[in-house]
Amino acid sequence: MRVPALIACLALAAPSAFAATVQLGIEIPRMDVSEYHRPYVAVWIEREDRSVAANLAVWYQNKDGKDAQSGKSEPGTKWLADLRQWWRRSGREQTLPIDGVSGATRPAGQHQLTFSDDKAPLAGLAAGKYRLVVEAAREVGGHELVGIAFEWPPQAPQHLSAQGEHELGAIRFDLNP
Amino acid sequence: MKATMKWSAFALAACLPMLASAHKAFLVPSTTVLSEGSDAWVTFDAAASNDLFNFNHRPLPLDNLVVTGPDGAKLSPQNVARGELRSSFDLHLEKPGTYRVALANSGLFANYVDAKGEKKRWRGTAEKLGEIPADAKNVEIAQSDSSNVSFVTLGKPSDGVLKPMGNGLELVPVTHPNDLYAGEAAKFRFLLDGKPAKDLKVTVLAGGTRYRSRQDEMALTTDANGEFSITWPAPGMYWLNAALEAQKPTVAKAKERRLGYTATFEVLPQ
Numbered sequence: 001m002r003v004p005a006l007i008a009c010l011a012l013a014a015p016s017a018f019a020a021t022v023q024l025g026i027e028i029p030r031m032d033v034s035e036y037h038r039p040y041v042a043v044w045i046e047r048e049d050r051s052v053a054a055n056l057a058v059w060y061q062n063k064d065g066k067d068a069q070s071g072k073s074e075p076g077t078k079w080l081a082d083l084r085q086w087w088r089r090s091g092r093e094q095t096l097p098i099d100g101v102s103g104a105t106r107p108a109g110q111h112q113l114t115f116s117d118d119k120a121p122l123a124g125l126a127a128g129k130y131r132l133v134v135e136a137a138r139e140v141g142g143h144e145l146v147g148i149a150f151e152w153p154p155q156a157p158q159h160l161s162a163q164g165e166h167e168l169g170a171i172r173f174d175l176n177p
Numbered sequence: 178m179k180a181t182m183k184w185s186a187f188a189l190a191a192c193l194p195m196l197a198s199a200h201k202a203f204l205v206p207s208t209t210v211l212s213e214g215s216d217a218w219v220t221f222d223a224a225a226s227n228d229l230f231n232f233n234h235r236p237l238p239l240d241n242l243v244v245t246g247p248d249g250a251k252l253s254p255q256n257v258a259r260g261e262l263r264s265s266f267d268l269h270l271e272k273p274g275t276y277r278v279a280l281a282n283s284g285l286f287a288n289y290v291d292a293k294g295e296k297k298r299w300r301g302t303a304e305k306l307g308e309i310p311a312d313a314k315n316v317e318i319a320q321s322d323s324s325n326v327s328f329v330t331l332g333k334p335s336d337g338v339l340k341p342m343g344n345g346l347e348l349v350p351v352t353h354p355n356d357l358y359a360g361e362a363a364k365f366r367f368l369l370d371g372k373p374a375k376d377l378k379v380t381v382l383a384g385g386t387r388y389r390s391r392q393d394e395m396a397l398t399t400d401a402n403g404e405f406s407i408t409w410p411a412p413g414m415y416w417l418n419a420a421l422e423a424q425k426p427t428v429a430k431a432k433e434r435r436l437g438y439t440a441t442f443e444v445l446p447q
Contacts, residue, residue, distance in 0.1 A: 080212040084445055087212065088356065092333045145447075 019118040020153045021176045024056065026134060027169030030108040031141070038105035039138040039167055040079060042086035043113075045130050052090040053130060054121040057113060058083075058102040082137040085145055117153065125152055132160075136167040148173050200225040200234050201382075202439055203416055204280055204325045209355050209443040213332030217270040221254075221278060221327065224263035228387040229416050230441075232262035237325070239264050241281050247274025247335045273332035275339070275355060280325040283345070285431060289313035303428045320426040322346070323437035330355035343371035346421060346436040351404070357444045359412040366404045367419060369436070370427075373403030377419050381407060384414040412446040 028039060043056040060083075061076025077096055081087045096102055100120060115122045132148045144167035148160045154175035162171045202225045211217045222230075223237035236259050244252040254266035270276060285306065287299040292312045299309055309316060322345035328338070334353045341349050352363035367374040381395040397405045409415070418439045426434040 074216070077212050078217075081210050084210075085447065087210070088358075088445075091212070143446075 019116045021114060021116045022122070023172070023174040024113040024115070024132075025170070025172035026111045026113070027164075027171070028106060028108045028111065028136070029164070029167070029169040033141070035140050037139040037141070038107060039136040039141065040083050040105065042083045042091070042135045044086060044090060044133050045125070046089065046133055048129055050089060053125060055090055055098060055101045056115065056121060058086070058096070058098060059105045060096070060102065062097060062102065062104055079137070079139065082143070083135050084137070084143070085133070086135050127152060132173050134168060134171050138167055142167045144168050146171050150175060153177065200227055201229060201416060201418070202237055202325055203230055203441055204237070204278065204327045205230045205414060205441050206278070206327050206329050206443070209329045210445065211270060211329070211331045213273050217331050218267055219270065219329050220265060220267045222263045222265050223280060223325070229382055229384045230414055231387050234262070236260055236262060236264040237280060239266060239280065242266070243279050243281060244268060245277045245338050247272055247276065247337055249337055252276070268329070270329065270331040274335035274337070275328055275330045275353070277338035278327045278329065282324070283322045285318055285320055285428060287316060287318045289316040306430060318428075318431045320428050320431040320434040322434070324439070326438070326440045328354040341368050341371060345370065346374065346419060346438040348417070348438055348440055354442055357409060357442055359409050359444055359446055362406050362408045364404060364406045366402065367399050367438070368403055369421070373401070375399055375401050375403055377403065377421070379405055379417065379419045382416045383411065384416065409444040412444050415442045415444060417442060
């Protein structure tokens with residue numbers, strides 16, 4: 001009775017024994033503004049030379065919008081360049097949507113993302129020093145970029161965090177070997 | 178005689194567009210970095226003004242506007258209009274890459290005294306020099322080549338339109354002109370008829386001059402390779418200008434050649 005339970009436990013624990021995982025928490029703050037649009041958000045890992053090692057997430061309006069006055073449809077990709085650092089470092093080289101990375105904009109609140117090094121986009125990330133970058137740009141609102149430096153792969157569990165000031169709230173970055 | 182010479186030199190200077198005037202000629206785009214996958218339009222204003230980039234003097238003529246796409250093909254501007262204070266036009270970007278938008282003015286300017294003893298001015302091209310009467314006296318011809326340039330990029334920047342053409346004074350970006358960010362250095366190279374323009378004085382001014390008490394001009398000089406580097410102090414739209422006077426003309430009958438190059442660059446925040 002006890003032995004199979006132990007085996008089951010080992011089986012469940014097995015993936016984490018081989019794969020490093022990261023949990024990313026992104027807070028989009030609630031805004032008290034007359035005109036609110038959900039922010040565009042890009043999350044990526046950059047090398048020390050600021051080149052992009054991995055795109056983790058891109059949240060944008062992936063359906064066409066309609067201009068209220070002219071009725072003319074306007075693709076949401078139009079505003080991707082407002083994520084100006086991401087656009088410069090990676091976006092302009094990409095064809096949207098990016099499979100497994102891009103998705104719709106998200107509402108104010110806490111958002112959790114989990115990645116593991118046996119799957120894209122972390123698979124193959126070479127050992128070294130990196131920076132996690134979270135960039136947010138909101139229509140008729142502001143722009144903010146928050147970064148967290150880290151080393152990969154993690155040798156021990158690490159709980160890193162940073163605090164945005166206006167367009168982003170708390171950013172939590174937990175690394176587990 | 179001396180007084181006449183002085184006067185004619187002054188008159189010549191006065192009618193040279195973009196060079197001698199205190200007004201700054203500019204070609205300013207509504208945006209320079211656009212995302213792909215959208216119905217991308219950029220609108221441009223062209224004016225000569227005292228303030229950058231406000232319109233307070235006169236529109237620039239768009240007769241010699243040349244728009245080159247990333248593939249080298251020429252594009253037609255749309256909704257071309259000439260206002261009292263500025264000219265404007267729209268550009269539909271349909272292919273990814275970098276576009277070059279240029280107002281290129283090349284021509285000859287002459288002052289002479291006709292058979293009746295009246296002072297006359299003439300403006301034209303080398304082919305039309307015959308329009309100056311054969312019996313004209315005190316003929317003074319100056320050659321002028323100037324351009325006013327702007328770059329915009331849809332999607333991934335390309336460098337096809339950055340290649341020099343080998344004529345006149347031109348800027349060859351070493352740093353891509355749509356990849357400029359505050360606090361970072363950008364490098365450019367000036368060429369005169371395809372060869373490095375060394376010791377050339379370059380002036381760079383940030384827009385918004387109306388809202389500050391000093392011009393805050395940045396004065397730069399090109400090195401032996403015609404190169405210079407600038408670290409952008411703040412985000413914004415910048416005006417860059419270089420001019421050369423008393424150069425050897427390429428048109429036989431001209432006495433001297435003047436050259437000018439102006440560009441507008443957008444510097445983005447980090």
